[in-house]
Amino acid sequence: MGIGKLKIIIFTGSALAIIGLCFILFSDSLGTSLADGWIAQYDYPPKVYEHKVEANTNKFLVIGGILFATGMSSILFVLYTLMSVKSDKD
Structure with a gap:
């Protein structure tokens, strides 16, 4: 995977995590x-x-x-992938 694709996955994962956290925090007012x-x-x-x-x-x-x-899973996957790519280069 290229760095560009990994950045897109990080951005998408961050957006999903933020939206999910907002849903969790404001679930009472949204449900009401x-x-x-x-x-x-x-x-x-x-x-x-x-x-x-x-x-x-x-x-x-x-x-x-x-x-x-x-x-969070997608962010952790990308971070693990980036760490393994960096360790392969060393």
Whole structure:
């Protein structure tokens, strides 16, 4: 792999990790806002609203965790590759 491709992978991995971390940190407010929009459209009892808030919060936690793990894995892969290329040259 060329250095240019590795830089693109690092950039993409960093972006995924940052987006995933934002999803994890702001999952509560994002889940609440989705549930508010849903409850404004339909008229359901508060128990259903609480369930929707919890479900949406869990969705953002899972998606954020997957994005964060994918981003960090790709960054670690590239760093390992760069270290092995440097050790081969020595």
